[in-house]
Amino acid sequence: MDDLGLPSVFRVGEFAAWAVSAAHTQAAAFFATRNGLPAAPQVRVGVREAAIAFRSERYLRVDGEAAFEWAPLSGDYEAADGWVRLHCNFEHHAEIACRVLGVPQERAAVEAAVRRRGRFELEDAIADAGGVAAAMRTRAEWVAHPQSAAVGGRPVVAMGALAGGGVFGGQAGRSGGGGRAGAGVGAESGAEAVGDSAAGSAARLADESFGGSAGEPAPGWGAGSVGRLVGERAAGLAAGSATRPLSGIRVLDLTRIIAGPNAGRVLAGYGADVTMVRSPLLPTIRGLDLDLNVGKALRFLDLRSDAGREAFLDLVREADIVLQSYRPGALAGLGLGPADLAAVKPNLVHVSISAYGPDGPWGGRRGFDSLVQMAVGIAEEGMRAAGSERPVPLPAQVLDHGAGWLAAAGAIEALRRGGGLAVEVSLAGVGHALDAFGRLDPAVGLAVADPTLSDVDDLLLRGPSAAGTLTRVRFPGSVAGATLGWAGPPPHA
Structure with a gap:
């Protein structure tokens, strides 16, 4: 298969490797600090494995059968x-x-x-x-829309004080962008490194999109803050015995569909203890749950009830990270917004993923990856490049998966800064980041073979679950000396 990864005029493979590397780079730094290493270990991410990870739900099989389909009216x-x-x-x-x-x-x-x-x-x-x-x-129509300006005015990985305050760009949005001579993305056997074009694109992203604002706080990184996080309840983990970068870290995952659950899945892949907090009243999609909730525990709570909110706050007191993908302001309306949780756990890391960001005329608008691709011009450009009469989306839910990896990267960086931070990532913001990677000649990008299940067999894992034998995409990339991947199948709801 071509090293570009997937058929598209957009540099999907390079972008996927960059996003995965951004998270791996943060995990490697956390791993080094808690183990007293003199430097962060090497991160290696192949373009092909990253691209395939970005369409993991397409390769999921339950007893050999595909488990996810679009609804008839979608x-x-x-x-x-x-x-x-x-x-x-x-x-x-x-x-x-x-x-x-x-x-x-x-x-x-x-x-x-x-x-x-x-x-x-x-x-x-x-x-x-x-x-x-x-x-x-x-x-051009998207650039002229006021929501585009609102999205473009924020870093792709935005951070601010948990209780409210200014916004600055996380380092997580800058790392992982280099090519052969850059930071974070290397080659593995059978896969080329991200090309030099990606290095230039990522450098532009760092200059134009991810810069911190005036007054950006100095990072509070160091063995002290990391040691406090894990040492209070896991003696010895901060002193050289941790092979899983995030072992001992507790995560509450209040998300559904792809972007948010992928962030939780990534953190679980680094060894975090991730618990899905799922409403018994809200629908979900079984195939996505089986793919994206591997390695997690499950807890049902109705956050609209007094008992559910109190039970959730009890969990927050023992947590390090809360992931949520409700519409901006929805949890705050229940008294469970970032400022509310700060009163319960001041050093909590709160991560929000939304469609279009928290600001602007569409700040509270619902959305999914396929819709954002339409709104921001991706599907129209794909249509023109392919000479099609219908919209042509990306060959994967790239905005969803990219948001998940970047949100996980931001969460780990916020831990390294000592916590007490809110992290925000939007699908539209991820679209802006993908746009900055530039384009491939259609004769090159669209000629890439679309990989079938048999084409990616070397990247698949098979194992038992309550639903049957699962075939799923393995955790991509590596951090030298660390153990990555998931422990156990997805929970059975």
Whole structure:
């Protein structure tokens, strides 16, 4: 298979290796500090393995059968003046879209109704009704949108005080961008290192997108803060006995679908004790759960109830990291926002993943990877590059997976800074970062073979679970001297 990883004019393989390396670099530094090493160990990430990890849900098999499918009504629809994508994988989102369109939940009826509506008008109408949809924009149309300015004004990995305050760019958004002579991305047997073009792209990202603001606090890195984190409840782990970078670190994962669960999966791969906190009232997708929740425990809590909130706060008191991907402000409305949790656990690391970021006119808008690709111009550019008459998305949920790896990187950096920080990553921000990597000639990028399950057999693991025998993509890359990967199958809900 070509070292570019996946077929696209976007530099998906290079970007995937950069994002994975960003997290590995932070994990390596944490590992070195807690083990008293004089320097961080070498990080190695192959382009091919990173790219395949970015589409792990496509390769998941349960007893040999694929476990994830898009819902019948999810997809791209031709509107009166362009294209709109509806995301209907959850029943209530399908119901909202059809109610706005005034039609039953039948594909032909939805197609006919969408053709009578304008793309932007329908996008807003469904969003205002509590559903999820996105009009396909050109890159120029996205740049002209006020939400683009809001996204572009924030670092891709943004940090600030847990109780509120200024925002600065995490080092996690800068590391891992080099090529053969750069930091973080190396070659492994059978896979080329990220090329020099990626080094230039990442350097531009560091200069243009990820810089800290004036007054950025000095990092509180050192054996003292890391040792306190793990030493209080895991004697000896900060003094040379830890082979898993994050063993002893406790994570609460309040996320669903791909981006947030992937962040939790990454942290579990570094050895963290990750507990999913799942509402018994909210829907989920079984195939994604089986792929993305490997190595985690499961706890059901209704955070809208007094008992559920109190139980959650008890968990927070013993946690180091909270991951959440609810809409911006949703948990704060329940008294469980970052400032609320700071009162309970001042040195907590709080990580939020959203579609479009916390600010701007779309700051509270729901969204998923496939919708953000439409909104920010990725699907339209893919369509033009391929000479297609329909939107052409990326060959993976790159924004979701990238957000997960970068959120995990930010979480570890925040731990190294001593905690007490809020970390924010948005899918649209990840899209801006991918954009900065530049493009491949379509004759080159689109000629890459689309890897089948048999093509990636060397990157797969097989093992038993409560659901059956799982075939899944292994943890990519390595940190010298550290043990990476997942302990145990996903929990059985």
